[in-house]
Amino acid sequence: MNILVCVKRVPLTGGKIVLTEDERAISTRHLGFTISPHEECGCEEAVRLIEQHGGSSTVLTLGPPEAEEQLRDMMAIGIDRAVHLLTDGEEWDPQATASAIAASIGAEPEPYELLLFGNESADAGNYQVAIRVAYKLGLPCVTGIKAISVQDGHVRCEQEMPGGSRDVYELPMPAVVTVKEGINLPRYPSVPGRLRAKRKPVESSTPARAGEPKSGLEMVRLTLPPGSGKQAEVLGDGAGAAPAVVGVLHELGLV
Amino acid sequence: MVLLFAERSDDELFRQALAFARGLDGDQLHAVGIDDADGYSPDGWASALAQLIRERAPGAVLSPGSERGNEVLAHVAAQLDLPFAANCVSVAPGDPLTVTRVRWGGSLLEEARLHGSPALVTVAPHAVAADTTGVEVELVGPAPEAQTRMSERLEAVSAGVSLADADVVVSGGRGVGSAEGFVIIEELADLLGGAVGCSRAVTSAGWRPHTDQVGQTGTKISPSLYIACGISGATQHMAGCKGAKKLLAINPDREASIFANADYVVIGDLHEVVPAISAEIRRTRGG
Numbered sequence: 001m002n003i004l005v006c007v008k009r010v011p012l013t014g015g016k017i018v019l020t021e022d023e024r025a026i027s028t029r030h031l032g033f034t035i036s037p038h039e040e041c042g043c044e045e046a047v048r049l050i051e052q053h054g055g056s057s058t059v060l061t062l063g064p065p066e067a068e069e070q071l072r073d074m075m076a077i078g079i080d081r082a083v084h085l086l087t088d089g090e091e092w093d094p095q096a097t098a099s100a101i102a103a104s105i106g107a108e109p110e111p112y113e114l115l116l117f118g119n120e121s122a123d124a125g126n127y128q129v130a131i132r133v134a135y136k137l138g139l140p141c142v143t144g145i146k147a148i149s150v151q152d153g154h155v156r157c158e159q160e161m162p163g164g165s166r167d168v169y170e171l172p173m174p175a176v177v178t179v180k181e182g183i184n185l186p187r188y189p190s191v192p193g194r195l196r197a198k199r200k201p202v203e204s205s206t207p208a209r210a211g212e213p214k215s216g217l218e219m220v221r222l223t224l225p226p227g228s229g230k231q232a233e234v235l236g237d238g239a240g241a242a243p244a245v246v247g248v249l250h251e252l253g254l255v
Numbered sequence: 256m257v258l259l260f261a262e263r264s265d266d267e268l269f270r271q272a273l274a275f276a277r278g279l280d281g282d283q284l285h286a287v288g289i290d291d292a293d294g295y296s297p298d299g300w301a302s303a304l305a306q307l308i309r310e311r312a313p314g315a316v317l318s319p320g321s322e323r324g325n326e327v328l329a330h331v332a333a334q335l336d337l338p339f340a341a342n343c344v345s346v347a348p349g350d351p352l353t354v355t356r357v358r359w360g361g362s363l364l365e366e367a368r369l370h371g372s373p374a375l376v377t378v379a380p381h382a383v384a385a386d387t388t389g390v391e392v393e394l395v396g397p398a399p400e401a402q403t404r405m406s407e408r409l410e411a412v413s414a415g416v417s418l419a420d421a422d423v424v425v426s427g428g429r430g431v432g433s434a435e436g437f438v439i440i441e442e443l444a445d446l447l448g449g450a451v452g453c454s455r456a457v458t459s460a461g462w463r464p465h466t467d468q469v470g471q472t473g474t475k476i477s478p479s480l481y482i483a484c485g486i487s488g489a490t491q492h493m494a495g496c497k498g499a500k501k502l503l504a505i506n507p508d509r510e511a512s513i514f515a516n517a518d519y520v521v522i523g524d525l526h527e528v529v530p531a532i533s534a535e536i537r538r539t540r541g542g
Contacts, residue, residue, distance in 0.1 A: 038472060225362070232520045
């Protein structure tokens with residue numbers, strides 16, 4: 001079985017976001033990078049399914065040259081190969097992103113049976129790239145999946161609903177599935193894993209961006225939401241603050 | 256004309272989306288729901304909506320920004336090859352429409368032009384106050400040629416107070432230090448009849464299950480009181496607890512970013528502060 005996982009390089013935001021001067025990106029001068037949590041679980045799921053059923057796993061990203069770091073991170077936890085669709089760093093909208101990913105998948109000599117995505121990216125949260133890729137490839141698609149099992153050319157998926165019930169879908173493969181954090185607990189990369197990942201090739205290409213520059217969902221600028229405006233009341237230091245805390249609990253009617 | 260998709264017509268998110276739609280076009284609003292007798296089908300429901308869009312030519316199609324609202328509108332967008340803006344907090348009229356939408360679970364906003372007709376938009380939860388007057392929802396049948404349909408529903412196994420609905424949530428972060436360290440968090444949550452939560456660092460370390468995680472990729476909570484113990488306040492976490500009415504933060508670091516969003520602050524080590532609070536509650540209860 002061949003499994004593809006699509007990931008996106010995003011900054012590791014701490015407690016406070018600072019924007020670049022042109023207000024089109026997060027200032028990352030002091031930040032590290034990662035991929036979206038859902039996608040990390042997607043990679044772990046792919047590695048587990050290949051361990052179980054045999055085959056090969058591929059991680060794909062569309063992003064700047066620096067995103068190679070994220071591809072190697074995922075090869076370090078056991079993904080077999082990497083495909084890098086290079087951009088100049090400018091963010092592509094969901095339609096352009098999906099077109100480039102679908103074209104790349106269509107050009108692969110070996111078809112994928114399972115195409116995994118994160119339910120939504122941590123940064124843009126557009127909730128649509130996977131679904132658009134599915135339509136371009138004529139494949140069925142389910143989203144928000146918290147459990148996957150593969151049997152006899154079918155994939156069984158459980159989708160968590162508000163309140164905790166789960167809806168079950170059985171799809172014939174090939175299929176597109178978006179996963180959510182909690183489907184598994186991703187492993188940490190081992191040192192040998194990191195060393196192996198360093199030596200693995202990354203297949204890179206530079207796709208043409210589909211669509212006119214001012215089309216689709218065109219980002220104009222980013223803004224920070226107004227602050228909470230809260231002025232916190234300091235109840236005290238250490239264990240000595242306990243009576244003041246219980247005073248607040250009384251005021252709130254909780255004790 | 257605005258077409259409003261009612262994934263469910265009886266919930267708070269729908270009433271918020273209704274208020275949002277009325278703000279966009281109060282005179283010509285059509286609310287439609289899908290007859291779900293055959294079970295939910297993302298592409299089938301989207302095909303039914305796409306058919307209505309072809310017949311009625313609305314200027315905008317809105318939906319609540321629920322999981323399914325976002326899913327169905329993304330299918331509509333893919334079927335009609337239109338752009339789609341998920342989780343918007345406001346729209347400004349014009350050609351093209353300018354939308355403001357949520358990024359990073361609400362820690363950042365994006366202004367964008369939506370070049371497409373009809374405009375496909377979902378409404379971010381809690382962007383506007385809910386409409387109280389209601390609207391008639393027309394039911395249409397799903398398209399018969401659906402490719403994907405849910406086959407069964409597994410009911411929830413309930414275990415105590417649910418995190419999403421709890422009136423008090425006591426959460427621990429990296430500062431708790433270990434799985435065993437959560438004993439004092441559980442004790443305080445029990446005394447307050449609340450639920451235990453945690454940050455992503457804790458689930459990543461394997462100290463608590465993901466079902467306890469509060470955050471952008473975990474559970475979004477809205478308790479009367481949220482007690483955050485040893486949690487620094489990364490955007491990932493704050494996206495999950497910004498619905499809390501009051502926030503009490505316990506942290507030894509005076510510079511912890513969670514303090515900027517807190518109503519009450521205790522500066523100190525949670526391993527001393529949390530048991531002292533539990534002891535004080537017991538003392539005032541005379542036990």
